[in-house]
Amino acid sequence: MSRHAFFKRWAVLGGTTLALALGSSATWAEQYTVGFVPKLVGIPYFAAMKQGMDKAGKQFDMKIVYQGPSSADVAQQVNIVSSLINQGVDAIGVAANSPTAFGPMVKKARDKNIVFYSTDSQVDADGNQLRVSQVNDKALGYKVIDVLAAQLKANTGKTSGKVAFVSGGSTATNLNTWIKFMKARLADKYPDIELVDVQYGGEDVTKATNITNQLISAYPDLDGIVGVNTTSVPGAAQAVLTSGKKGQIAVTGITDPNTIRPYVMNGTVNKVVLWNPIDLGYLTGWGVKQLLEGKSFKPVNDVPGLGKVKYDEQTKTLLLGPPMVIDKSNIQMDF
Amino acid sequence: MATPASSGLNWPSWINVSVRELLLVVGVIVITAGISIGSSGNFWAASNLTNLMISTAITLVPAIGMTVIIVTGGIDVSVGSMLGLVAVAGGTAFEYGLGLAAATPVFLIAGAILGLINGALITYGRVPPVIATLGTLSVYRAAAFLFLGNHWITMIPPSVTETMVLTQPLGVPVAVWIALVLLALGMVFLARLPRGRHIFAIGNNENAARLNGIPVERIKLAAYTLTGVLVGVAALMSLGHSPMVQTTTGTGFELTVIAAVVLGGTELTGGRGSLLGTLLGAILVGLVQNGVVLLHIQPFWSGVVLGVIILVSVGSATVRRND
Amino acid sequence: MNRIDWTGRAPVLLVISLITLIGVSIGAPGIWSTDNLFAMGVLAVEIGIIALGQTFVINTGGIDLSVGAIFALAQVVMGLAMVGGVPWPLAVMLGLGVGVLCGLVNGLATVWLRVPAIIVTLATMFAFSGLALVITSGIDVSGFPEGFAVLGQGTIGSVPLQIVAIYLPLLVLLAVVQWRTRFGRLVHLTGTNTLAARLTGIRIGRVQIATFVIAGGLAALAGAINASRLTTARPDAGATDNLISIAIVVLGGSSIFGGKGSVVGTALATLVIALVNYGLSFNNLNAIYQSGLIGLILIVAVLMQNIMLSIQQRRAAAT
């Protein structure tokens, strides 16, 4: 290797580091800086939430710092939160990969008078000042099951049959909560629908596809599959599609339009349930602004652009609203 | 020589190899039987067999290249990230409206480039293979994030699934045929062509190979590049299997591939290995991952079972060596 | 002597850390506070402890792909024990015992089966992390007694306890073990030439097993600190630590073929990695750039060393 190449290598390395460092150099203006740590970066759902938060940031003069781990790893989230605290931001929030892991960080943030909030997937800690919830977990779980039942009825003419759930990470709190409510709804209202299995595919569509394929084989008389997170619904749909069971096995669940669009268009999936993550981000931004300015929430708040939003004093929870059903009519939404 | 030389029996090499493979065949049969019984025959459902075949094929294709690399005495732990980055490149081509035929070269070329980078670092940069590919494992993954951002590629043309999975000449999906043809070519190449034997020669004794005028660096570079191309093929197959590209696509895939090769009896010290073994290893890994759901148990067990099978398999090889 | 090899990777590493340091400080001058240093330290401690164990394994010529899995398994075991009412010090001992046991399994399998460590630990990686998932049904464990928090959240003065009371003493201890004890010698001799070591009467099997046990125990210790810091034990924790710990050890100047390397080099590399991670994070750059940059640094450091070696040789040849 020539001497020239030797220096070139150094230049590249140094340049990269410096460029990365300089490109993001913070401007410490007199505006509030709000940190938001999603479950992971690189996925459309949280990108949509960020879009909403940025909108709120622009509107309410806040600087939004969006930074998250590359996989749904709570340890990485805690590290990022720790760095944000030391950066001296004014508020920090997370969509928690684990509800219990943030206790010490919440305390540290509160000691430094930093507002701590959680959104999308909540944090269990006394110091948590605000929870922004996309939907009432119960309402969501119920809604998904209702959609499933309707679909079963459309397919087979009766609200009975065997169904299976495919979830994401086995440790994700919000997914587990929804599963809990979905089970409750089945038991209460649809005793003839039998839940045969719950399997976990992680945040990986390939794994979800494989697992659904195996579920279909393991239970040849399966009538429906519920995907509990964004990747498992398309995974399940793909498996149903390739095994030639389109129209026989009902597929629904919780996912976003961008991800599920091809399967809605080709008819493998009729309806899925979600909320508007852009609105969720926006609501989070608004809520944080209120806290930063020391305002308190009323039981029903007038949020500009969103309308009436409920607040639960006891759990300090802002609730975005009822779940939204996505089908062919509104599949063109971009998030 | 101080180390005990091979036993006095001096069996021809092919018999020695087939003992290992025989054991694997027995393993495959036993596990298949176990799963068939445990799943009350559901294992044999057409959709399950298709799924099993496809996932085995996706593992097998890069495993062919990995076998070649390991036989030369190297290793490539970056194939998972490579698969992700290749899928990003190919998926982007699909997004630009390219059809399957037009996009296929994108997959192959992207794979070749990434493999070539690995190979160049190892051969010309003299970075140990584990280190070089450990580095590119994270670099390629970061690159996939960089290109994809917060976006997932969902608009994969249905023709990919149609061609790879749903078209099933003689009841076997096209992707599996591709894998089998590549495997057969690889076997002929390794066993019957001089270049194939040179690959073994490098793993046996790199210096001697150099002295015999075998272009060691070029062959190694080719082995890593070839693996890249095969990862490209696997990426295309996997988009047929689950048509979506995430930033995390392929995470952990390298472990599956290496496990298949190791189970197949290819020795990590280089110089010894067989593609037939790799095929059996890939099937075994596929079976283990396939079995857990069919047996109505949590997938967590698959790791435990896979780990134990690898240990038992390499352990039995040792026991045989001692006899 | 097993000192840091100043002709090797160490200078490259220093230059890299200097560049990172400058870049990071320009990007966010606020980084130079004790808070940040401690946060960085806390971040470094867990992976740093794992890397210390990995150093011994790699120096004997082995490799341990299962440390991350042991990290997770040990923490969920102690977590479940605490939730089940076992006093926390006892639960921690139990977790460390699990780590040691896992290391023993790795070591015995490597030595008895005479199979490369990379295969054995690939298998046990699957098995240990599978076990961690199985015993927890894949769900996080939390709700630990107050006292347990001291490991990961305690402070001495204002300095995090795990830095001064765990990591640094451990580093000193292991440095002494490596440089001044018979065991340290045996590790390096075994790693340099296994056959010669055996023929000179060194029980290489025991040395190898001991290094795996150390790696297992230290991974469990790191797991305990991590669980205490996050007040949560996770069956899927530490998945990336297997490879990162190897990267750190190699960055720290250890030869992947064994026989060369030092825990001090590993500690230095840990610091660089922590600096890159925390520095970029402090500059609000995503985690994925961090791991990408670490991969790049790893490749560049080894490449640079090779290039410097060949320049040295050429210069020597020229004179």
Added chain:
Amino acid sequence: MASFELRGVGKRFGGVRALDDIDIRFESGRVHALLGENGAGKSTLIKILTGAVTPTNGEIRVDDTTVTIDSPRRAQELGIAAVYQEPTVYPHMTVRENLFMGQELRGRSGMLDRRAMTAAAKPLLARLRLDPSILSRRMSSLSIGYQQLVLITQALLRDTRLLIFDEPTSILSREETARLFEIIGELREAGTAIVYITHRMEEIHQIADEVTVLTNGERRGTYPIAEVSTERMLSLMTGGHGSARDREPASETVQRERRPMLEVTNLSVAGHCEDISWQLPAGCITGLYGLVGSGRSEAALALYGHIRPSAGRIQLDGQTIRPRHPADAIKLGLGYLPEDRQFQGVFLDKSLEQNLTSNTLPGFSNVFDLLDLAGMRRFTTELMNHYNIKAPGADTSIGDLSGGNQQKGLFSRWANLPLKALILDEPTRGIDVGAKDEIHRFIRHLADRGMAVGVISSDLDEVLAVSDRIIVMREGRIADTFEHGPHSAETVLASAIGSADDDNRAAHHDTTEESA
């Protein structure tokens, strides 16, 4: 007529001059012997010719045209091949594949044509009296001697015009050697240029046409063989400090009580040796002579606990022992210096201190396992002085030392232990004459101290020079035991190689029991 000529060729490694402006010419139809101690530059010369290193200066001419040999491939194209001292083989591949590596014969489809290769190899195998059935055997299943013959076959197979032999006979039996000389003769007739490197003077007179002596990278002179005597060559080579051959055999004075110290009864190691019985008396040097592959090293390794014997009893100082690990053997008072310095002996990048103390570490560590570094340094320096190990200091990496000094280091590692018996396996293989002499002297000191010493060697000169008694092994069995007294080289060799009828073997075998 082909000719290969070096003109003013030199090579430096770093600041070290390995070869200095050499002029030398090899011509077809002539056997050119190269003679020199280790480090004299012979191997560098070979490497330059075979394209493994490129010379720093000078010119290489083939058939009076200047060429550059920048790769092994290029050397091959020029018709240059080498048969190395250490066989460079592909252990897991068949003999056929080893023979044709890089030069495979292909069928019309481009695939390997095994039948053609077998056909091409057969006549050559026949010339070397090798059975064609070995073609399908794995290389690792052959003994080192056989592997060497396969490599010679390989060189013959290639269209070689300059064939270099690098000490080929050091591991060949006399029969094989004679066969090899015949082949070399045939090749010479056929017009091949041959370079023959050896330590063995008698061989030079047997086969060489001319001889070049190298010392310290310089050419001392080239002589037609008729014009130079063995003594002249020796003095050119060594600068006049004698050789092992000149030393008197062991004196009678050491033959004292001869208490049996290490006794082996009916020892067998599967696949290597069978039913071996011998004993090493205290205060006595026993030469264990046998050709490579005769099971000597394996027997020793089994005693030493490195490999498991399949049968037999080992007694040390009257007590039956069963070491399961070399560490057990050392604790019991039994040591072994392995034959392969590089792979079994040294810790290459480690310091002399680390190397020399590697088997005495328990003695330097306290209850906390802490080492007495100062003491170890002192100890190393003492060993260096005592055993005349030439090195800048205890911190010097052993890899930087000459082979002789490395070997003295390894020897000192054992010599200083309180052992009852010590087996030295090829203690002077591949080192220069000076160091060889020194080691022989040290071995004598050990025996004088009352240790039972066994010296395994395939160098007959060495065995004769150093031993008080000689045990000959052949094909995994004890062939003969010669008690002290003047042993004629002829008888010992004859015993090692064996006569055609195997019936005698039992009779020879009994000798051991009688001497016990």
